[in-house]
Amino acid sequence: MADTGEGKKEESDYKRLHSFPLIRHTDMPEEMRVEAMELCVTACEKYATNNESAAKMIKEMMDKKFGSSWHVVIGEAFGFEITHEVKNLLYMFFGGSLAVCVWKCS
Numbered sequence: 001m002a003d004t005g006e007g008k009k010e011e012s013d014y015k016r017l018h019s020f021p022l023i024r025h026t027d028m029p030e031e032m033r034v035e036a037m038e039l040c041v042t043a044c045e046k047y048a049t050n051n052e053s054a055a056k057m058i059k060e061m062m063d064k065k066f067g068s069s070w071h072v073v074i075g076e077a078f079g080f081e082i083t084h085e086v087k088n089l090l091y092m093f094f095g096g097s098l099a100v101c102v103w104k105c106s
Contacts, residue, residue: 001008018036021041022094023037023090023091023092024091025089026090026098027089030091031072032088033090036062036090037090037092039057039058039061039062039071040090040092040094040102040104041094043055043057044100051074051098052074058094058100059071059072059102061085062102067103069106070102070104071105072101072102073100074098075099076098076099077081077097084104085103085104088104089101089102090103
């Protein structure tokens with residue numbers, strides 16, 4: 001059997017990088033969701049090499065805009081189980097495999 005080359009694909013072919021935010025789960029109201037999503041994109045682009053600074057920026061801005069007790073996790077390949085206030089959770093992907101989880105707890 002001759003190998004036509006179709007079976008061999010580069011690893012990069014399997015990774016689809018996207019520059020738009022991909023929301024995995026949210027229960028936020030529309031206005032809050034849009035604002036939080038834009039804030040996450042801005043922070044991740046500004047601090048592309050420093051997830052800790054991006055998370056800190058998102059947390060501080062959400063605390064100012066929507067009251068205190070916001071939490072943010074940014075990274076790759078993590079799992080989570082959290083307790084949060086209803087209508088205050090956003091879990092999204094940005095730039096391929098970078099995940100952002102933003103939630104509020106009282």
